[in-house]
Amino acid sequence: MIRAKKKFGQNFLTDESIKRQIIQAIPNDLERIVEIGPGLGDLTQKLVQLSGKIECFEIDSELYEILLDKFASEILEQKLKITNADALESWDEIARQDYFLVANLPYYVATNIILKALSDSRCNGLVVMIQKEVALKFSAQPGDSEFSALAILAGVRGDAELLFDVPATAFNPEPKVVSAVIRIIKNRDLLQGFEALEFERFLKSAFSSPRKTLLKNLSISIPKSLIEGFLTKENLSLTIRPHELCVALYLKLFKEAKNERRECTNSR
The missing domain is CATH 3.40.50.150 (Vaccinia Virus protein VP39)
Known part of the structure; x- marks a missing residue:
């Protein structure tokens, strides 16, 4: 045996x-x-x-x-x-x-x-x-x-x-x-056109402290004003927790943060 x-x-x-x-x-x-x-x-x-x-x-x-x-x-x-x-x-x-x-x-x-x-x-x-x-x-x-x-x-x-x-x-x-x-x-790939490893790093930041707000977690790596603007535009609370945001909105926020970073780089 x-x-x-x-x-x-x-x-x-x-x-x-x-x-x-x-x-x-x-x-x-x-x-x-x-x-x-x-x-x-x-x-x-x-x-x-x-x-x-x-x-x-x-x-x-x-x-x-x-x-x-x-x-x-x-x-x-x-x-x-x-x-x-x-x-x-x-x-x-x-x-x-x-x-x-x-x-x-x-x-x-x-x-x-x-x-x-x-x-x-x-x-x-x-x-x-x-x-x-x-x-x-x-x-x-x-x-x-x-x-x-x-x-x-x-x-x-x-x-x-x-x-x-x-x-x-x-x-x-x-x-x-x-x-x-x-x-x-x-049955799908919503990451097409995205950098997968970069998205994983973004998620790691978002869930770094699950009990803290999404705004607090992400503001370490993304401008706070961008996150506040995004949440306000989507009619979401500024105190929303990481587990309360859906997949589609995580992708949308990631895309906006990526575009913002690219614009900042190009303007230098």
Whole structure:
């Protein structure tokens, strides 16, 4: 019996009903599914029954050998490909063609992988299991206390849904937190014409102190008069909090701040 390794944040999903719900959440007729962290291959076994080609990336060499043996016939039939690698270090291989991402993500790396998939034009969407606290940050709506930069980065590229919670008892060993499955279908790109990294820095400033006003947070990097003018024009309170502004208005404010900066630079 293989033991879960703490250094890889491993918790093996054992609940059959949860596995079925994850499979049911995945769109039909996908040509290519990428699974990150297949573990003992329990979910993989269900994925290979779907149409299309499955590619798995497993960082644990011991698990990799177990998977090669377990899925020898599927690999031989070219229904399944398994790579022993860190997914974040192998993203060029993942992104060589369009794909849909499926994963039970370790908590320590979940946010980075989701953000990587969101920014990857080859990724059509994802169904992933993550810590519920993080799932809420990605799926929250404007006005929710959990609404954050992560929800905006998801919202500019698609629709994020928290599908269901997963109790600790669904895993072996049991984690100390509640998990949740989220689905993001990427059906738009509102960042076209914007510099993505610059927008991320802007959001980081906006949410730097969530309990403070948006005006106070952003005035460190953007002229206070510009923010006040924007909020007044949009009939918004000058004391509005970061979680109360919607995705469209964040994009609009970012665009106006960017134009203002460009005009200031050109006038020098």
